[in-house]
Amino acid sequence: MKQKLEIKGGKKLLDGRDSSNADEENAVVKARAKQKYKEGFVTDIESYTLPPGLSEGTIRQISTFKNEPDWLLEYRLDAFRKWQQMEQPNWAKLNIPPIDFQAISYYSSPAANKENAPKSLEEVDPKLLETYDKLGVPLHERERLAGVAVDAVFDSVSVGTTFKAELEKVGVIFSSFSEAVHDHPELVKQYLGSVVPSSDNYFAALNAAVFSDGSFVYIPKGVRCPMELSTYFRINAINTGQFERTLIVADEGAYVSYLEGCTAPMRDENQLHAAVVELVAMDDAKIKYSTVQNWYPGDEEGKGGIYNFVTKRGNCLGKNSKISWTQVETGSAITWKYPSCILRGDNSSGEFYSVALTNNYQQADTGTKMIHLGKNTKSTVISKGISVGKSQNAYRGLVRVAKKADHARNFTQCDSLLIGKSCGAHTFPYTESANMTAKLEHEATTSKISEDQLNYCLQRGISEEDAISLIVDGFCKEVFKELPMEFAVEAKALLDISLEGAIG
Amino acid sequence: MLKINDVYAKAGDKEILKGLSLEVKPGEVHAIMGPNGAGKSTLGNLLAGMPHVEATQGSVDFLGKDLLDLEPEERAAEGVFLAFQYPVEIPGVNNMYFLRTALNAQRKYRGEEPMDSAQFLRMVKQKIKDMNMRDDLLKRPVNVGFSGGEKKRNEVFQMGVLEPKLAILDETDSGLDIDALKIVSDGVNQLRSSDRSFIIITHYQRLLDHIEPDYVHVLADGKIVKSGTKKLALELEEQGYGWLNQ
Numbered sequence: 001m002k003q004k005l006e007i008k009g010g011k012k013l014l015d016g017r018d019s020s021n022a023d024e025e026n027a028v029v030k031a032r033a034k035q036k037y038k039e040g041f042v043t044d045i046e047s048y049t050l051p052p053g054l055s056e057g058t059i060r061q062i063s064t065f066k067n068e069p070d071w072l073l074e075y076r077l078d079a080f081r082k083w084q085q086m087e088q089p090n091w092a093k094l095n096i097p098p099i100d101f102q103a104i105s106y107y108s109s110p111a112a113n114k115e116n117a118p119k120s121l122e123e124v125d126p127k128l129l130e131t132y133d134k135l136g137v138p139l140h141e142r143e144r145l146a147g148v149a150v151d152a153v154f155d156s157v158s159v160g161t162t163f164k165a166e167l168e169k170v171g172v173i174f175s176s177f178s179e180a181v182h183d184h185p186e187l188v189k190q191y192l193g194s195v196v197p198s199s200d201n202y203f204a205a206l207n208a209a210v211f212s213d214g215s216f217v218y219i220p221k222g223v224r225c226p227m228e229l230s231t232y233f234r235i236n237a238i239n240t241g242q243f244e245r246t247l248i249v250a251d252e253g254a255y256v257s258y259l260e261g262c263t264a265p266m267r268d269e270n271q272l273h274a275a276v277v278e279l280v281a282m283d284d285a286k287i288k289y290s291t292v293q294n295w296y297p298g299d300e301e302g303k304g305g306i307y308n309f310v311t312k313r314g315n316c317l318g319k320n321s322k323i324s325w326t327q328v329e330t331g332s333a334i335t336w337k338y339p340s341c342i343l344r345g346d347n348s349s350g351e352f353y354s355v356a357l358t359n360n361y362q363q364a365d366t367g368t369k370m371i372h373l374g375k376n377t378k379s380t381v382i383s384k385g386i387s388v389g390k391s392q393n394a395y396r397g398l399v400r401v402a403k404k405a406d407h408a409r410n411f412t413q414c415d416s417l418l419i420g421k422s423c424g425a426h427t428f429p430y431t432e433s434a435n436m437t438a439k440l441e442h443e444a445t446t447s448k449i450s451e452d453q454l455n456y457c458l459q460r461g462i463s464e465e466d467a468i469s470l471i472v473d474g475f476c477k478e479v480f481k482e483l484p485m486e487f488a489v490e491a492k493a494l495l496d497i498s499l500e501g502a503i504g
Numbered sequence: 505m506l507k508i509n510d511v512y513a514k515a516g517d518k519e520i521l522k523g524l525s526l527e528v529k530p531g532e533v534h535a536i537m538g539p540n541g542a543g544k545s546t547l548g549n550l551l552a553g554m555p556h557v558e559a560t561q562g563s564v565d566f567l568g569k570d571l572l573d574l575e576p577e578e579r580a581a582e583g584v585f586l587a588f589q590y591p592v593e594i595p596g597v598n599n600m601y602f603l604r605t606a607l608n609a610q611r612k613y614r615g616e617e618p619m620d621s622a623q624f625l626r627m628v629k630q631k632i633k634d635m636n637m638r639d640d641l642l643k644r645p646v647n648v649g650f651s652g653g654e655k656k657r658n659e660v661f662q663m664g665v666l667e668p669k670l671a672i673l674d675e676t677d678s679g680l681d682i683d684a685l686k687i688v689s690d691g692v693n694q695l696r697s698s699d700r701s702f703i704i705i706t707h708y709q710r711l712l713d714h715i716e717p718d719y720v721h722v723l724a725d726g727k728i729v730k731s732g733t734k735k736l737a738l739e740l741e742e743q744g745y746g747w748l749n750q
């Protein structure tokens with residue numbers, strides 16, 4: 001028996017991108033959609049893991065492993081002390097079971113990488129290379145992704161970065177965070193915590209205390225980064241948290257497009273992922289940051305899955321600078337994440353494009369903050385929430401216009417799509433304006449996939465499952481078109497997998 | 505081709521079709537007229553297998569198969585096409601992409617090879633030429649922001665591409681200006697053939713000037729109350745439906 005869906009009119013969306021290459025895309029999507037969480041495997045590799053527990057001693061250990069300078073150890077310890085004074089936030093529309101921070105291990109590294117990140121990919125354990133192959137992110141010289149440089153982070157350490165030499169030729173620094181601390185301490189010191197101070201929030205403070213690795217990017221003045229940069233985060237070890245830190249600095253007139261992907265094995269226990277991402281854009285610089293988040297979401301009964309508590313923020317420091325966040329969030333048991341922009345430079349602009357899909361017992365509370373400080377600053381927010389099963393999906397956004405931000409403009413559009421009867425969609429848009437010249441627009445819609453739409457597809461011969469995937473894909477078009485092509489294909493496939501079992 | 509046998513059917517909870525019978529042979533064009541609320545769209549929905557219409561009695565045979573036993577997408581693949589009275593909008597889904605997805609789903613059901621985008625494009629271009637249409641709607645999302653007439657034209661175009669065996673057109677002429685009416689009926693006439701049948705639901709005789717039917721039926725209160733030739737439509741146009749009750 002077909003489940004009857006309530007009829008409600010959806011809202012008109014803008015025309016999507018021409019899907020002339022839809023074919024090739026579709027083949028990949030179809031193939032991928034046949035598999036369940038195919039990233040759910042475990043790599044059997046000898047690893048060095050710190051025993052569970054968190055204390056000053058743990059932090060000193062991590063710092064020692066990484067052979068860090070004193071200033072960084074101090075930074076960590078300071079953050080740890082702040083964290084101890086803080087409480088876990090509970091304002092989000094999330095039901096977060098208590099987390100025992102003493103039961104988590106804060107450092108795990110493939111044995112060979114115990115001391116530090118490897119110096120070249122030739123030294124990387126073949127098992128690790130195999131893992132990334134399996135995940136579709138080949139690191140070896142021969143099969144590297146064309147036009148994409150990858151930094152591969154496995155548990156707590158970066159295991160390799162591709163195309164480093166090529167990038168160095170144009171002055172682009174792309175390395176693991178640990179390496180950057182040694183090779184470019186002045187840059188790291190200048191910008192670390194400049195956008196997300198360690199006191200910013202509970203999880204940011206925790207990250208500042210125990211972060212183990214991540215990526216560092218610096219694009220020098222006037223350079224357009226010749227290829228996409230990406231980091232692939234992989235959690236493998238059991239009972240281990242991943243706390244990575246990404247810092248991207250685009251100097252005057254520079255441009256970079258950066259991609260982030262994440263997966264983890266299927267396990268019954270929940271695992272904690274608390275990352276911090278900081279972006280800095282100088283005059284006329286542009287940073288485009290795209291995420292496809294596919295952490296293990298837990299099973300159909302809500303068992304297991306990653307707790308994804310992430311602080312991402314960009315600082316449009318310079319005039320005419322631009323930071324654009326695009327995210328497709330399909331994974332994690334709980335997502336708590338608000339990629340934001342501080343629009344400090346005059347004429348700077350921030351964008352946030354988001355698709356968040358929750359199924360089964362997943363919970364997501366995600367959105368953005370656009371803080372307008374400079375004159376003529378502009379922000380655009382397009383959020384698409386899809387709730388399936390018994391999941392709860394919330395958009396939470398803040399647009400703040402400071403007194404001096406003359407002629408600030410914001411456009412926010414939040415659309416929610418409900419599939420089934422037991423899920424929920426919630427929208428919490430906040431605006432604070434201290435300037436009369438500000439122009440803020442907000443549009444929000446909630447719709448169900450209408451029975452009429454399904455019927456129309458069925459009558460043309462399209463099965464219900466394919467019809468839903470088609471309609472959801474159409475719903476997300478405005479966001480997908482912001483993603484680099486390879487990522488858009490991946491994102492579509494992920495949605496199809498996540499939609500599985502959406503109808504009875 | 506199609507044999508409807510004393511069918512009773514409910515739309516929602518309401519009994520709408522009450523003992524309807526109709527036979528359509530290959531190549532025939534049947535026009536169905538009748539007052540508002542008589543059950544004309546319900547008949548189309550029943551044949552297409554739309555979930556809110558349910559047969560409670562009677563049978564429908566389509567090319568030797570029990571039509572009521574098939575899922576709606578199976579009926580489509582077997583060759584039943586319904587041009588909707590109110591075509592729906594599907595935001596963000598490109599019209600061409602939608603149509604190819606539909607065609608390939610039907611081909612798959614019939615055990616035929618899928619068409620790749622190049623083949624499909626060639627076929628569509630030829631269709632546009634044959635049907636004397638334009639390609640202005642193809643790159644837009646399905647029906648989104650289309651005018652009433654454009655939606656109807658899109659339905660006929662989809663019919664042309666999907667090449668059904670039985671096409672049911674539900675008031676495809678309503679809301680069309682004179683030029684659009686000509687485009688739409690030319691499209692239909694172009695598709696007429698000895699092995700394709702049409703059921704054309706309409707309120708207006710003028711469509712039948714363009715598409716000449718073999719039979720005209722009047723559907724009132726859930727059944728066919730009168731059948732005749734083209735002449736019947738002219739009489740109805742002059743006298744309305746009232747005289748049928750006398």
Ligand SMILES: Nc1ncnc2c1ncn2[C@@H]1O[C@H](COP(=O)(O)OP(=O)(O)OP(=O)(O)O)[C@@H](O)[C@H]1O
Nearest residue numbers: 515516517518520539540541542543544545546556
């Ligand atoms: N889902 C439904 N639930 C309840 N009643 C319905 C449903 N669908 C149709 N009806 C009713 O069935 C009757 C017949 O409707 P139908 O749409 O078949 O008429 P029609 O002959 O096509 O009329 P028109 O010429 O106005 O298009 C109407 O009274 C209508 O309100």
Ligand SMILES: [Mg+2]
Nearest residue numbers: 544545546589
């Ligand atoms: Mg009708």
